[in-house]
Amino acid sequence: MRFISRAILFLLAGSAIAFADGITPAALAKDGAVTRDRHLSEISDIMRGGRGGFFDLGFYFLPSRAQTPLLSEYGEHKGFAFNHHFAGFGAGEVAKGKHMGALLWFDRSGWDGEDFLFFPNYGGFSIQHSVVTWGLTFTDVQKDLTVAAGMQHLNSEHVSRIYPHEEDSLAYTWAHLRWSKLSAQANFYRSDWRLFRFSLDLESRSIYGGRKSGPLTYLPNVSLAMYNADSENDVDSLRITWEQNLYGQQLYGEVAYDLPDGKFHSATLKFYPDPSRMIGFEATCLRRHPHSGSNDFLWGGAIDLLFARLAYNAAYDYDNFFGAKGTFLVEFKFNLATIDGMLFNRGASRSAPIETDVVKQFEKGSKPSEITPLNSKSGAPKTIEAKGIRYEKVGNSGSSEGGI
Amino acid sequence: MKSIFKCALSLAAVLACCMTLTGCLSHWFVDSSSRLQFLNSTAAKTIVGLDVMQQQDTSAFRTWIDETVLPGERSRVHEEDWVGNFKLRIRYTQSPDGSGKESQFVFDTKLDGGSLFLIVQDEGDSLSVHFR
Incomplete structure (x- = not known):
């Protein structure tokens, strides 16, 4: 048994080195554009x-x-190759149902x-460069409307001679508009557009007031992104992404197609043991672009364990980590999103179960006839322990009356 | 409470290990530049330079050592950021005083960084090389 585990470890270490393919200067030089797009895509998820x-x-x-x-x-x-990233967003209620916030995304790679x-x-x-995306947000809960806008800065910290030229600029602007399940995003460089993204997040998500189960949770999330790489106002590339709940918001399929040639880009099968997406497993297949020198399919996968993500040939890393291929990657990371006191990971549909219990307790706490606060002097039950038992029964059975 | 503290402490320890490894510890045993010196051990050939060749186009190159080294002499040590697999070229003449037509000898090599000592020897009209 010990020998087998050692052999597996040895093979893993070997696969991390022996089959690693080189990263091209072109892939590194265009990473600024890739990162700017990823920032806006992540912001789109959070702005749901x-x-x-x-x-x-x-x-x-x-x-x-x-x-x-x-x-x-x-x-x-x-x-x-390196990538260090940080992101933060926080919003507060400025009037009833009206939230204002600020966000900052930072990547150095x-x-x-x-x-x-x-x-x-x-x-x-x-080569070292960093991308900063910042912005201000406003959300009207009654109208189910979010408006966000800000700027993006690409800072080329050090670029040696072998790399193609990349625009070092402070002059990228972006805007995001969401109305209910429909959102639109735009990104400009001075007066030239760089990106338009239209998303239709039809899937019903309980964290945003939707359903926990039922046919509405099986509606797809579709996104269309149009890219323009130069100063001419034509569409240089187009990508459609279709995310589909396959089983109980735990198993998802995601397919991306590149247009206008209608070529398949990638497919991902994602499994989340809990719909809050704290832990995830994914298997991916990606068609490498002929620009990379090959036009084959890359099969890979990743395991996301909240604090660390282990990946081999995963489509996400190929797209976002300079086309890294044939090497075993570890990403140490931590991310967490919160809304109305519920905790979840970006893109999730339901909150983490532990937090759901807390919400239930708060709901119960609002009925003084059933539960007395711990610090109350009068009318308290004879034993404090009894409340613990009561909570537990409520949590497990779902009934409002727990007996002692 | 104690278990949470213990868990946080072990997590911090793991993270600290990884950070040191990615941060700076590997610099103690990994070199990110090569310090190259060569010895002209030929009987009557003069080495006039050493370049790193472009893989795709052998007419394009980047000079690493631009020195004329007579037979039996050593070059100075030149430090550059060449670590990996490259194609090197030695430019030399068939005369002991550097005069005459320039020839070239191209070879593939793997440079792991650190101090490298290259010995250039005769092999008929051409050269042979090995690192010591």
């Missing part, structure tokens, strides 16, 4: 509620410098000959 809060912090962990080599025109350079947390080596082949 438009109130509450969100926190995210994480970084990729690569023990070996052979895991993400840089494939330059001179050869294969050993080093570390690139490649360096040495690994680091804060101070890179800035070697002859390294």
Whole structure:
């Protein structure tokens, strides 16, 4: 048994190095655009509620410098691709049913000959850049309306000679509008548009006041994103993403198609043991773009354990971590979203079960005839322990009357 | 309460280990640059330079050591950020004083960083190399 576990560990370590494919300078140079798009896509998820809060912090962990080599025109350079990210959003109620908030998303990514947390080596082949997205939000709960707008800044910290030119700019602006289940997003560079995204989140989610089960939870979430890479006002690429609840908001399928050529981009089967998405497992299939030098299918998967995400050839990492392929990645991270006191992970449909119990207790607490507060002096029940038993019975059976 | 503290402490310890490993600890045993010196151990050939070649186009290169080294002499140590798998080129002449037509010898090599000592020897009209 010990030998088998050691063999598996050895194979994992081997797979992390032996089959790792190089990262191209082109993939690193266009990461600014990819990150800006990802920020807005994540903001779109959080703005489904438009109130509450969100926190995210994480970084990729690569023990070996052979895991993400840089494939330059001179050869294969050993080093570390890196991504450090942070995001925060908080909103408060300024008038009844009206919430105002602020958000900040930050990513620092690139490649360096040495690994680091804060101070890179800035070697002859390294690239470091960061993207900041910030904005202000306003949500009207009665009208089910959210408006958010802000700016994006791309800061090229260090770019060595082998990389293609990338626009270093403070001049990106973005706006997000959500009305009920329909949302639209726009991103501009000066007066040129860069992105329009239209999303239809039809799935009924209990955290936003929808159903916990039933046919309405099986409605799809569809998103159409149009990209324009240059100053001309034509559509350079288009992507349709279809997310579908397959079973009890625990099993989801997600398919992305690239238009106008109608080519398949990726498919993901996601399983969340709990619909709050604290823990997730996914299997992915991605069609590599001919630009990458190959046009094959990449099969992979990932395990998300709240504090760490383990992945091998996952579509998300290929898209967002410079086309990393053939290496075992670990991302240390923590993210949590909250709305009306409920906790969940980004994109979830229901809150974490522990928090649901707390909400039930609060509901019960509002009926003084049934439950007396712990610190009350008069009319308290003879034994305090009895209340604990009462809560537990309410939580388990769902009935309003728990007996002692 | 005690168990929560213990859990948080062990989590912090794991995170600290990972952070040190990604942060700076690996710099103690991993070099991100190569310090290269070569010895011209040929009988009568002069080495006039050493370049890193582009993989796709062998006419494009980046010079690493731009020195004329006579037979029996050593070059100075030149530090560059070449760590990985590359194609190197040695430019040399068939004369002991550096005069005459320039020839070239191209070879693939794997550089792991740190101090490298390259010995260049005769092999007929061409050269042979090995690291020591």
